Amino acid sequence: MLTRIRAPEEAPTEVGAELGSVSLRGVCKTFPAPHRCAAPVTALDDVSLEARAGQIVAVVGPSGCGKTTLLELVCGLIEADAGAVDAAPAALMAQRDLLLPWQSAVDNAALALRVAGLARDAARRQASVLLRDFGLEGFERARPHELSGGMRQRVAFARTLLSGRTVLCLDEPFAALDALTRQEMQDWLAGALAVQPRTVMLVTHDVEEAIVLADRVAVLSPRPARVVATLDVDVPRPRRRTDPRLVALRERALQELRA
Amino acid sequence: MMAVLLLLALGAVWEAYAQFSGIEDIVLPAPSAVLAALYDDRALLWSNFTVTAGEIGLGMLVALVLGLACAVAIHFSSALRRALYPLLIGSQTIPIVLVAPLLVAWWGFGLMPKLAIVALVCFFPIVVPTLDALDRVDADLRKLMRTFGASRWQTFRMVEAPAALPGVLTGAKLSVAVAAIAAVLAELAGSDAGLGNLMLKAIPQYETARAFAAVLILSVFAVTLFGLLALVERRLLPWARQSRGSAP
Structure with missing residues (x-):
């Protein structure tokens, strides 16, 4: 099922404070060996990375290669062995949607608001505004299994x-989506x-996705x-995938990945 | 539907054997004789059935409350898991047949020993699937809740408890069948009423058909209870059925 996806027209939620930033300096992370005969797994080795406020990195x-470990560090789910992680409070969105199958779309969207202590009705109102902006009007009460990827x-x-x-x-x-839906998303x-x-x-791990969306792209080694x-x-937005500058950057990124 | 057909076929074979083999009625009563006893002794059967049904219902309720409390406690504390889980499994090896008369000696012929035995037998089938469902909650979902700043209790209430409900229902369904047997066993050990008590008295009175009628009532009751739980599951947890097929 293909629905037209339209970008939201107005900001429904205000993030009152200024946008946070993220900075990692010389971060190392090693996990203990999974079993006795294996060596400990070093996921990150001296990684430095920065995202200024409002930047997409x-x-x-x-x-x-340890990409997920990087995000878990930023979200404060794990601690670094060495180096400094300095990040404003971050929310994580995973490859799998992790929606609660027993709740409607609107209640799923409102989950964080409910955790923050908002009453059910107020949380639903706020969530349904955003869902409408995301082209999901009429699907507020649908359960996740009734929705497309x-x-x-x-x-x-x-x-x-x-x-x-x-x-x-x-x-x-968007890794779990088919190619067409992925580009659309x-x-x-x-x-x-x-x-x-x-x-x-x-x-x-999709280089094109990185180039099309980001202000800066960091390439990691294995x-x-x-x-x-x-x-x-x-490259100013909105960007076209066929823009020669983007194509050239994609080539460079791919070269760095293979190096 | 198929179950009914199979039952009718078996009943026909049984009826034919009982009628034509010349076997004594007190050894193997024909289904027609059982049905006749069901009708003739309906008042007696009913009054004893209410006693046994009460024992089964209340016993399962006790098992449900204690079982859920135990599962949640084990889920929250790894120390309790190490301490309680072996004891739980151990409790299942207690030979009920031996313990039942002891309980009667302690508590008399009333409801208490029956409750204890039904609850003891139903406890394990409720705890294990519940605990299993709690343990199988997606670790990424717990991480997500943590990034939202959720407390341990919020994560339990909003994510883990609803996710465990299908496990609870499975446990309840499993325990229905053993609950009926446990109630009869407890009554055999010492009682003054109930379907088990009735069976025990019917055999020496050469009322085998009546004992069979009691068995029939008990199994119909268990099947009905099971059906009710399945209905509750379908109405309450439609997502558990639908999402099973599309899970990654």
């Missing part, structure tokens, strides 16, 4: 936005972030992850 790297990710993104965090950590948010996300700016750490290159994407 994409992190690309080979599968299993793209719609579910939009509900999950609404939930992430409504957490009120100014830093968003997106962990391969990338354009949609670019539009949504243009209206509601956030500081974003976007982890992906494990243990290290930043091997940082590319600035100085």
Whole structure:
């Protein structure tokens, strides 16, 4: 099922304070050996990375290189072994939508508001405004299994936005979608972030996704992850995928990945 | 539907055997004789049925309350998990047949020993699926709740408890069947009423058909209870059925 996705026209939620920033300096993280015969796994080795307020920073790297570990550090879910992680409170959005199957779309979107102690009705009102802006009008009461993959990710993104965090950590948010829906969702996300700016750490293994969406792209090496290159994407939005500057940057990023 | 057909076929074979093999009625009564006893002794059967149904219902309720409390406690505390889980499994090996008369000696012929035995038997099938469902809650979901600043209790209330409900229902369904047997067993150990008590008295009175009628009532009751729980599951937890197919 294909629905037209329209970017939100007005900011429904105000992030009152200024946008937060993220800074990692010389961060190392090693996990204990999974079993006795294995060596400890070094996920991150001296990683430095910065996202200034309102910036979208994409992190690309080979599968299993420690990208998710990076986001968990930023979200404060784990502690670094060495180095400094300095980040405003961040909300995490994963590849799997992680919607609660027993709740409607609107209640799923309102989850963070409920955690914050908002009454059910007020939380629903706020969430349904955002869902409408995300092109989900009429689906507020649908359960997740009644929604398409793209719609579910939009509900999950609404939930992430409504957490009120100014830093968003997106962990391969569209990797589970088919190619067509993925492109559509990338354009949609670019539009949504243009209206509601956030500081974003976007982890992906899709180089094109990184270049199309981000202000800056950090390329990681295979494990243990290290930043091997940082590319600035100085191309104004809205961007076209066929823009020669983007194509050239994509080539460079791919070269760095293979190096 | 198929179950009814199969039952009718078995009943027909049984009826034919009882009628034509010349077997004594007190050894194997024909289904027609059982149905006749069901009708003739309806007042007696009903009054004893209410006693046993009460024991089963209340016993399962006690098991449900204690079982859920135990599962939640184990879920929250790894120390309790290590301390209680082995005891739980151990409790299942207690030979009820031996304990039942002791309980009667302690508490008399009333409801208490029956409650204790039904609850003891139903406890384990309720705890295990519940705990299993709690443990299988997506770790990423817990992380998500943490990034929202949720407390341990909020995560339990909003995510883990609803996710565990299908497990609770499965446990309740499992315990229905054993609850009926446990109630009869408890009555055999010492009682003054109930379907088990009736069976025990009917055999030496050469009223085998009546004992069979009591068995019939008990199994119809268990099947009905099971059906009710399945209905509750379908009405209350439609998501558990639908999302099972599309889970990644």
